Amino acid sequence: MLLLQNARIASEHSPELTEGDVLMVEGKIQDIGQGLAVPEGARVIDARGRILMPAMFDAHVHFRAPGFENKETITTGSEAAINGGVTGVVMMPNTRPAIDSAAVVAAVLDNAKLRSRIPVYTSGCVTKNREGKELAEIDGMRLHGVKMLTDDGDTTNDPAVLLRAMQYATEFGMFFASHCEVPELAGPRALNEGVMSYRLGIKGSPACAEEIIIDRDIRLARAAGAHIHIQHVSSKLGMETIRWWKSRGDVKVTAEVAPHHLLFTDEHIGDYDTNYKMNPPLRTQADCDALLEGLKEGVFDLIATDHAPHTPFEKAQDFISAPNGITGLETALVSLYHYFVRPEKFGWDLVVKRYSAEPRRLMGLSVPTIEVGQPAECLLFDTEAETTFTKEFMKSKSQNTPFIDQTLKGRVDLVILGAEILLER
Amino acid sequence: MARKDLLDIASLHREEIEFLLDQSTSFKQLFTQSVKKVPALEGKSVLMLFYEPSTRTHTSFEVAAKRLSAEVTNFDIAQSSITKGESVRETVETLQAMRTDYIVVRHGRSGLPGMIARLTKASVINAGDGAHAHPTQALLDAFTIKEKYPDPVGKKVLIIGDILHSRVARSTSTLLKKLGMEVAYLGPGTLVPKQGPENIRLFTNYDAAMAWAPDFVYLLRVQMERQDVQFFPSLREYHRLYGITNDRLTEIRQRGLYIMHPGPVNRGVELCDAVMDYERSLINNQVENGIAIRMAVLDWLRPGGESSSEMSAHPSQLAGQQSILA
Numbered sequence: 001m002l003l004l005q006n007a008r009i010a011s012e013h014s015p016e017l018t019e020g021d022v023l024m025v026e027g028k029i030q031d032i033g034q035g036l037a038v039p040e041g042a043r044v045i046d047a048r049g050r051i052l053m054p055a056m057f058d059a060h061v062h063f064r065a066p067g068f069e070n071k072e073t074i075t076t077g078s079e080a081a082i083n084g085g086v087t088g089v090v091m092m093p094n095t096r097p098a099i100d101s102a103a104v105v106a107a108v109l110d111n112a113k114l115r116s117r118i119p120v121y122t123s124g125c126v127t128k129n130r131e132g133k134e135l136a137e138i139d140g141m142r143l144h145g146v147k148m149l150t151d152d153g154d155t156t157n158d159p160a161v162l163l164r165a166m167q168y169a170t171e172f173g174m175f176f177a178s179h180c181e182v183p184e185l186a187g188p189r190a191l192n193e194g195v196m197s198y199r200l201g202i203k204g205s206p207a208c209a210e211e212i213i214i215d216r217d218i219r220l221a222r223a224a225g226a227h228i229h230i231q232h233v234s235s236k237l238g239m240e241t242i243r244w245w246k247s248r249g250d251v252k253v254t255a256e257v258a259p260h261h262l263l264f265t266d267e268h269i270g271d272y273d274t275n276y277k278m279n280p281p282l283r284t285q286a287d288c289d290a291l292l293e294g295l296k297e298g299v300f301d302l303i304a305t306d307h308a309p310h311t312p313f314e315k316a317q318d319f320i321s322a323p324n325g326i327t328g329l330e331t332a333l334v335s336l337y338h339y340f341v342r343p344e345k346f347g348w349d350l351v352v353k354r355y356s357a358e359p360r361r362l363m364g365l366s367v368p369t370i371e372v373g374q375p376a377e378c379l380l381f382d383t384e385a386e387t388t389f390t391k392e393f394m395k396s397k398s399q400n401t402p403f404i405d406q407t408l409k410g411r412v413d414l415v416i417l418g419a420e421i422l423l424e425r
Numbered sequence: 426m427a428r429k430d431l432l433d434i435a436s437l438h439r440e441e442i443e444f445l446l447d448q449s450t451s452f453k454q455l456f457t458q459s460v461k462k463v464p465a466l467e468g469k470s471v472l473m474l475f476y477e478p479s480t481r482t483h484t485s486f487e488v489a490a491k492r493l494s495a496e497v498t499n500f501d502i503a504q505s506s507i508t509k510g511e512s513v514r515e516t517v518e519t520l521q522a523m524r525t526d527y528i529v530v531r532h533g534r535s536g537l538p539g540m541i542a543r544l545t546k547a548s549v550i551n552a553g554d555g556a557h558a559h560p561t562q563a564l565l566d567a568f569t570i571k572e573k574y575p576d577p578v579g580k581k582v583l584i585i586g587d588i589l590h591s592r593v594a595r596s597t598s599t600l601l602k603k604l605g606m607e608v609a610y611l612g613p614g615t616l617v618p619k620q621g622p623e624n625i626r627l628f629t630n631y632d633a634a635m636a637w638a639p640d641f642v643y644l645l646r647v648q649m650e651r652q653d654v655q656f657f658p659s660l661r662e663y664h665r666l667y668g669i670t671n672d673r674l675t676e677i678r679q680r681g682l683y684i685m686h687p688g689p690v691n692r693g694v695e696l697c698d699a700v701m702d703y704e705r706s707l708i709n710n711q712v713e714n715g716i717a718i719r720m721a722v723l724d725w726l727r728p729g730g731e732s733s734s735e736m737s738a739h740p741s742q743l744a745g746q747q748s749i750l751a
Binding site for chain 2: 193194195198199200201202203261271272316317318320321
């Protein structure tokens with residue numbers, strides 16, 4: 001039994017916060033109101049006006065297991081999630097072996113049940129070993145709970161293969177998540193083509209390499225009657241492409257944006273800082289502005305981090321050799337608060353809708369709310385405290401984040417899942 | 426105002442550039458004397474770490490180091506095997522153990538010398554990294570131009586060729602602009618960046634570029650080995666569109682323009698044979714000046730091993746920060 005007093009409660013429906021006490025009993029929200037009586041034996045926490053909101057859900061994470069446990073494991077990845085106020089994740093299948101069969105899905109999920117304190121879901125590959133050639137055993141993966149199909153890390157380059165997969169899998173109620181990039185245009189480097197790529201002397205990847213596949217995959221989905229989800233959109237025209245397709249209404253399109261694409265530009269790479277190297281790459285301020293506009297407008301259904309851990313040794317290489325990706329689970333919520341909610345670019349309702357509710361809806365999961373009768377799955381956020389993202393603070397096995405050793409406003413103080421307090425600061 | 430490393434041009438201050446160019450003048454005066462050697466770097470070791478083949482730059486650095494009385498060691502890299510960042514780290518750790526004072530590095534990957542500079546106390550001189558920077562080439566180009574025009578402010582330099590992949594174009598144009606000169610680029614649309622640096626005119630047409638009235642025509646070497654990706658249909662076509670043909674040389678001679686080239690030249694591609702005998706070709710001056718510039722650079726840098734620990738860590742990082750602002 002837990003009584004949270006003097007909380008300000010956030011929901012996806014309104015930017016206004018409602019004040020009140022919340023009583024949780026046996027993992028459910030039993031009562032909400034002003035000045036609730038303290039039941040016998042209840043633990044009391046004074047929230048002191050801190051914000052109580054549904055816990056977050058990240059539909060795009062790389063937990064690296066099996067195969068790359070030196071970067072991340074299910075244990076460290078899920079603890080990192082909790083550290084950032086996230087109580088559910090969807091793993092990407094670019095592990096080794098790739099998550100491309102019923103057997104690998106079962107092994108990953110069994111492992112997760114043993115090693116994670118939060119639900120871990122996984123996507124499955126569209127094609128065997130993500131090679132873009134033969135279809136993976138899609139229905140076999142579905143039987144183990146896979147809903148999202150993706151060759152994330154790469155585009156399923158052959159449109160005929162992707163179209164066939166869509167024609168086949170839509171019958172089973174599965175959807176496709178696309179990492180968008182024409183490989184021949186993008187080249188091997190994750191760097192936006194522009195002033196910065198010229199200055200650094202590294203071949204850049206033009207935004208059109210991403211935009212072409214965004215448009216192509218939506219067209220394929222329309223032809224197949226499939227649901228297409230566009231991952232980590234990084235460019236203005238990419239956002240506008242999705243907006244246009246959504247306005248037509250004749251194809252089911254959802255899309256996500258990552259915090260780093262809202263916050264950073266290629267200028268941040270500076271002197272070859274590999275903590276700003278990811279794919280799709282950081283682009284320009286005009287792109288950041290357009291992505292924010294798209295997020296506020298609802299072009300982006302959800303925020304997802306693309307949490308991509310890499311070891312210090314790998315990231316300490318030169319910019320070209322270093323692998324793509326940055327971690328995000330532990331920094332996302334605090335950075336969204338610091339850079340957007342606090343300066344009133346958008347409200348808590350957007351955060352809850354886009355980083356808690358909509359990703360769960362995408363996955364066909366029930367959506368936690370702070371309402372009487374609902375299961376307790378929430379977090380308490382202190383808007384006045386600060387978080388310093390030191391190596392010691394991070395639970396992820398890797399610390400490849402631009403926020404390393406930075407201090408931002410906001411702190412996740414409490415994470416509750418059912419009857420369990422997963423984190424308390 | 427000494428630095429530990431020389432990694433790029435963008436991070437150099439105006440005073441540092443002027444200082445290096447002045448010093449080079451003094452070093453160059455040595456060349457005509459019977460004893461060309463000075464003891465400035467006696468007892469110091471210079472290690473040549475070339476991951477890309479280079480005859481000219483390698484030799485130029487070696488001669489420069491020897492004229493300063495330094496010991497020169499060549500660290501031979503099997504050309505096919507080691508190229509990735511992690512192997513380079515291991516190599517640098519080995520070199521650190523050898524206590525070398527200066528490392529002259531050339532590598533195909535942009536930014537790699539900066540990574541090495543952060544890993545070692547030795548002074549690192551970038552002798553060309555990918556398409557990023559070639560600071561000593563830029564300095565010798567500026568020196569060569571200033572020999573012709575001691576006050577080069579407002580002089581115009583047209584750089585012709587593969588701008589997109591050229592570290593020479595980047596570094597030299599950055600330096601010339603710092604000295605108050607004007608720079609334009611000319612090349613096929615596939616090899617001229619659409620979004621280049623500010624204040625550099627972009628041309629894809631030879632006549633339009635010449636109408637801009639340059640004082641110097643700076644030809645870049647066409648990288649034959651890069652033709653796995655086709656940026657233009659044939660060398661013959663390149664020569665016709667962007668090369669200095671006999672007819673074009675006639676016009677250049679009439680206008681009294683200087684011609685420069687970082688070498689080695691491809692005859693019949695970026696220039697015709699006759700250019701080599703052109704009285705205003707500065708190509709050989711560039712080679713000679715390269716030695717003086719590299720002597721000045723070696724003499725100027727201060728390896729971190731013999732100064733405060735701060736020196737060893739900070740200048741390279743500082744250099745990077747300044748390059749963002751520049």
